[in-house]
Amino acid sequence: MNETLVFAVISLSAIGVISAVILYFVAQKFKVIEDPRIDLVSEKLPGANCGGCGLAGCRAFAEQLVKSSDLSELNCPVGGSEVMKEVAAILGLEVEEKEPLIAVVRCNGSRINAPQKMIYDGAESCAFAHALGTGESGCPTGCLGLGDCVVSCNFDAIYISPETGLPVVSDENCVACGACVKACPRNIIELRKKGKKDRRIFVSCVNTEKGGPARKNCQVACIGCGKCVKECPFDAITLVNNLAYIDYDKCRLCRKCAPVCPTGAILEINFPLKKEKPVDPGAAVENPAVV
Amino acid sequence: MNLIRNRNIVRTFKIGGVHPPEMKLSADRKIELLSLPAKVIIPLSQSLGAPSKAAIQKGDLVRVGQLIAKGEAFISSNVHSSVSGKVTRIDEVIDSSGYRRPAVLIDVEGDEWEESIDRSPDLKNEITASSEEIIRKIYEMGVVGLGGATFPSHVKLRLPEGKKAEYLLINGVECEPYLTADHRVMLEQGREVLTGIRLLMRALKVEKAFIGIENNKPDAIEHLRQLCSSFPEIEVIPLKVKYPQGGEKQLIRAVTGRETPSGKLPLEVGCVVQNVGTALAVYEAVQKNKPLIDRVVTVTGKNLERPSNLRVRIGTPVSNLIEYAGGLPEDTGKVISGGPMMGKALNSLDVPIVKGTSGVLLMPGAESKRMAPLNCIRCGRCVTVCPMGLEPILLAQLSENFLFEKAEKERIMDCIECGSCQYTCPAGRPLLDYIRLGKNKTGIMIRNRGKK
Numbered sequence: 001m002n003e004t005l006v007f008a009v010i011s012l013s014a015i016g017v018i019s020a021v022i023l024y025f026v027a028q029k030f031k032v033i034e035d036p037r038i039d040l041v042s043e044k045l046p047g048a049n050c051g052g053c054g055l056a057g058c059r060a061f062a063e064q065l066v067k068s069s070d071l072s073e074l075n076c077p078v079g080g081s082e083v084m085k086e087v088a089a090i091l092g093l094e095v096e097e098k099e100p101l102i103a104v105v106r107c108n109g110s111r112i113n114a115p116q117k118m119i120y121d122g123a124e125s126c127a128f129a130h131a132l133g134t135g136e137s138g139c140p141t142g143c144l145g146l147g148d149c150v151v152s153c154n155f156d157a158i159y160i161s162p163e164t165g166l167p168v169v170s171d172e173n174c175v176a177c178g179a180c181v182k183a184c185p186r187n188i189i190e191l192r193k194k195g196k197k198d199r200r201i202f203v204s205c206v207n208t209e210k211g212g213p214a215r216k217n218c219q220v221a222c223i224g225c226g227k228c229v230k231e232c233p234f235d236a237i238t239l240v241n242n243l244a245y246i247d248y249d250k251c252r253l254c255r256k257c258a259p260v261c262p263t264g265a266i267l268e269i270n271f272p273l274k275k276e277k278p279v280d281p282g283a284a285v286e287n288p289a290v291v
Numbered sequence: 292m293n294l295i296r297n298r299n300i301v302r303t304f305k306i307g308g309v310h311p312p313e314m315k316l317s318a319d320r321k322i323e324l325l326s327l328p329a330k331v332i333i334p335l336s337q338s339l340g341a342p343s344k345a346a347i348q349k350g351d352l353v354r355v356g357q358l359i360a361k362g363e364a365f366i367s368s369n370v371h372s373s374v375s376g377k378v379t380r381i382d383e384v385i386d387s388s389g390y391r392r393p394a395v396l397i398d399v400e401g402d403e404w405e406e407s408i409d410r411s412p413d414l415k416n417e418i419t420a421s422s423e424e425i426i427r428k429i430y431e432m433g434v435v436g437l438g439g440a441t442f443p444s445h446v447k448l449r450l451p452e453g454k455k456a457e458y459l460l461i462n463g464v465e466c467e468p469y470l471t472a473d474h475r476v477m478l479e480q481g482r483e484v485l486t487g488i489r490l491l492m493r494a495l496k497v498e499k500a501f502i503g504i505e506n507n508k509p510d511a512i513e514h515l516r517q518l519c520s521s522f523p524e525i526e527v528i529p530l531k532v533k534y535p536q537g538g539e540k541q542l543i544r545a546v547t548g549r550e551t552p553s554g555k556l557p558l559e560v561g562c563v564v565q566n567v568g569t570a571l572a573v574y575e576a577v578q579k580n581k582p583l584i585d586r587v588v589t590v591t592g593k594n595l596e597r598p599s600n601l602r603v604r605i606g607t608p609v610s611n612l613i614e615y616a617g618g619l620p621e622d623t624g625k626v627i628s629g630g631p632m633m634g635k636a637l638n639s640l641d642v643p644i645v646k647g648t649s650g651v652l653l654m655p656g657a658e659s660k661r662m663a664p665l666n667c668i669r670c671g672r673c674v675t676v677c678p679m680g681l682e683p684i685l686l687a688q689l690s691e692n693f694l695f696e697k698a699e700k701e702r703i704m705d706c707i708e709c710g711s712c713q714y715t716c717p718a719g720r721p722l723l724d725y726i727r728l729g730k731n732k733t734g735i736m737i738r739n740r741g742k743k
Contacts, residue, residue, distance in 0.1 A: 118638060121661045123724035125691070131731055133638060134389030209391070 037066050037090060044086045045076060050154050052077040052177025071095045078175040100194040101176035103158065103169045107143040107188045108204040108267065110164035114139055114218035130185040139217040141207045143167065143188055152183035171198050171270075193248045197270060201246060201253055203228075204267040208241040215263065222265040228257035301506060302548075303531035304541040307678035309711045311534055311632065313507055314468045317591050317598035322475050324602050325615055327399050331374050331606030332384055332643040333359065334394040338435040338443045340366030345395065351378045356405035356582050359395050362433075368443040369433035371582035373604035376400040387628050389638040397606070408581045415578040416486050418493060425494040425577055432576035433583045433646075437568035438462060438537065439629060441647035444569055448494045450558065457561030459492050459500040460546055461570055463515075464530065464537040466505060467630025470650045472587040473567045475600045477504070477511040480571055481518050487570030488525055490577050495563055500525045501546050502567075505532045534632060535709035539564045541678050553705050568649075588612065588644055592653030594620035603644050610640040612651055624659030627652040632710045662719035673712035673722055679705050683712035687722040690729025695736050698729050704737075706730055 042062035049057040053076055055064055065074060071093050076083050081097050088095035114137035120129055126148035129135055135144045145165040149158050157173035158180055160166070167180075167189075181189045188206055203222055207214045211223030224242030236250035237257060246257070246266075258266040336342035341364035347353060353372040360370035376399040383391035404410060420428065430445035450456060461484075465473040477484060492500050502519075504512050504527060512529050519525045528546050535541055540551045542564055549560040557564055565573075568586065575581040584605055591598040596617025603612060609626065613619050619626075619640075627634040628648055636659075644651075673683040681702060689698040706726050713723040 123691075123721040123728070125725070125728060127732075128724050128728040131728065132388065132635075138389055138638065140390050213391075 035066050038062050040090050041065055041087050044079075044083055044090070046078045046083065048078050048154065048175075048177075050078060050175070050177040050179065052175065052179070066091065069093070077101060077177055101191040102171065102174050102194040102198075102200075103176060103178075103180050103189050104192045104200065104202055105143065105167050105169060105189055106202060106204050106206050107141075107166060108220045108265070109137055109139055109142040109218045110166055112164075113220045114142055117217075126183075127185045137217055139207060139214075139221070140209070141186055141188070141205075142218060143186070148183045148185065149180035149189060152179040154179065195253065195270075199253055199271055200248075200267075200269045201251060201255065201258060202248075202267060202269075203244045203246055203265055205265045206243065208243050210242055214242070220264050222261075223263055225262060227260045227262065228266060231256050231260045301529060301531045302545050303533050304536060304544040304678060306680050307676045307711060308533040308535065308541075309676050309714055310532070311468045311714065313532070314591075314593075315471050315474070315507070316469065316593070316595075317589055317600055318471045318474060318508075320471075320475070320597075320599050322479055322587055322600045322602055325604070325607065325612065327374060327402060327604065328607045328611050330376075330379070330396060330398050331604065332394050332396055332608070332641075333370060333373065333606040334384070334386060334392055334643065334645055335360045335370060336392065337370055337433075337605070337646045338362070338366075338368040338441040340364060340368075340443060340446075342393070343367055343370050345381055345393070347378055347381075347395070349378055349381055352376070353378060353397060354403045354405050356408050356584060358582075362430075362443070366443055366446055368435050368445075369431060369582070371433055371584050372397060373584035373606050374399045375403040385639060385642065387635060387637050387642045394643075409579040410581075414482055414486070416482070418486070418489060420490070420493075420577055422494050422496060425490050425573075428577045429494070429573055432572075432581070434569065434572045434576050435583065435646050436566055437572060437586060437646065437649070438566035439633065439647055439649055441645075444565065444573065447563060447565070448491070450495070454558050455561070456495045456497050456558060456563050457499070458547060458563075459488065459495055459497050460542055460557075460562055460564045461488055461500060461502040461567055462537055462539075462542055462564055463502050463504040463508075463511065463567040464542060465508075466532075466534045466537040467632055467634075467650070468534075469591045469652050470589045470630045471591075472589045472600055472649055474508050474511055476567055476571055476587055477508070478514055481515050483574045484567055484570045485515075485518055485522065485525065486578065487572070487574035489522070490573050491563075491565055491570060492524070497563075498524060502527045503530050503536070503542050503546050504528070505530050505536060507532050535678055535707065535711065538678065538707050538709060540707070553702055583646060586644075586646065586648070588648055589650040589652075590616040591650065592620065592623070592655075593658075594622065594655055595653055596620075605646060606643045608641050608643055609637060609651055612644070613640065613653070620653060620655070622656045623653050624656035625654040627654060632714065633708065661721075664720045665718040667718055667720060670717060672715045672717065676711040676715045678709060678711060679707060681706060683722045683726060684720075686729060687720070687725040690725040690732070693732075695729060695733045699733050699737065703729050703733050 042059055045058040047058050053061045055061045075098055080100055084095045116136045117138045118136050120136050124146050126144045126146045129144045134140045143166050147160050149167050155173050155175055157170045158167050161168045176191050205222040207221045214221035222243050226239050228244050229237045229239050234250050234252055236247045238245050258268050343360035343362040346361050347359050354375045357372045359372045362368040376397045379398050380396045384394040386392045426445050426448050434444045435441040463477050488500050506529050516527045530545050539557055543549055543557055543562045551557055551560050572583050585602055588603045589600050590612045599616050626637045628637050677683055686703050710723050
């Protein structure tokens, strides 16, 4: 009885020792040497796995960060410059301060501005409605309001306003990952600079039709008249294909363009209301035609 | 030969299919000639494939049958002027989807035809042209498939090296409810159609042709059988009424019993399918030298005063046809270009009739609304009726969730978009909408893959 026990213990221990030796050598042979900094970096990243950096998830981004010697092309839009600074400190690299971006919906074709002409009762998908036709207002480039951008957002930062039928981006929640930009079949959403105190000026239209046809479907369409281009003192506005575009790198938010737009296609966001000018009694005399 | 099976059994395709109400309101109305419109809009791209290039300029005077756009790519077709008059603009004009596409606008002045066109009503039945000449003529005259898909006919007739066609199938099924244009063409212009079929047979070098006609058109079957008595190589096959029998692969299965493999063309099983209307256009192109400048269109609807079959010049606005048929009824909810199953609702009544317009259907308001979609109860009806043996509910869900690679494996590209699944769904789910979206995206994915 006792003998059997001793024999079992010895033989099992022998097997254990032999296996341990084999395992040790195998582990040495097939050792994966991983840069310990990858773990450190990925700890700092937000872990949202949104793909906003252009790579498949935060771990992949961390590997890319550790590999590269220059961080100017890499940016985590979710973490912003704070996270990038921490990462740069770990890697011993320099990182430029990047201005935060935000998704901007460049369409103001609400139910009032672009009245409904047709009824669409097909699948609730912008991509399908876009492939089928122009949508309910008849504008070939306007927002369809079926919410592909809402579905794509991982951060609860965009919703369709029940009053206007247009998407609204939340200033706090949006991390500029760009998922909605890709989801929109009409390229209406753009990532623009968030701006100081969230103040932004942009052309809220992507219609490239000529003035007449564009206005037929929507009161606030850009008609490509070029008035804003002439007004801008910083050459920030360009006019291509009957559509004005404000370059956010050049724009200094002087607000000169918005009042001259005849259709009100240029939107100013989060600015304080302009002070009403005191009524000049001489003004009426200057223009006697106005009675 | 498996073709000559039991003659008493009426043939049809094997799997799936639905039976929508036939509603052939205009079946006994003769084809009438619609008077010339004041102006026409002729889209430059009127067939599948690459858009054609404009061959005229603003201000030019054109005659009926003059070439106005040339199809230069392999899959593309010529477009001819359907009226005589002055070209006012070459511009982007709203088409049936609401998007702007290049088109030629012509103000009609008189009705002067090109002299080369034989306008006499005499039949020209003797065939002198060779195979190559017929195909060249079909290309020059801009003939495309008039069943609806507008695939350029000459491309279908040019067989690739090493392939040989065995049968020519003529599609006189017209399985879409409401539409009667092909039916009337068979009844009134049967002789021309037969000559067109013989021309197509010579072009393809085939010995045998079948005309497939559904049983709900006994007069057309009888009429063509009589005409065929002098041509033993052409046989009329009556088919059981079932939608979508007019689909290429369904027709081949019904008539010959052959199954076209997934992702392959009908030529794989030795068949080429052409529509009855196309056969007539081929006759006119080759024997009469007349380009495809008009077609028979059914104007129909439950509340329409005079549902009619009209011979219409290409480019005529849809509103002209409706006016002729008694004006727009007040409770119209939808105006559809094509049939109720596969047609597309129009954005505006100013859009022109094009080569692919087989009908204009006016749906009353109440019928034109879809029901609000309910939850899928997994009844499997869509799977039962799918004529391609697919699982529509699975494909729709995969497309809805952007799982296109899985959808490709489930053979989404085989879908013929007949709409049987959506028609039969008791929960009113937009199955076909999502499948169409998925098909589109999967197609793009496959094409991009080839580039890498």
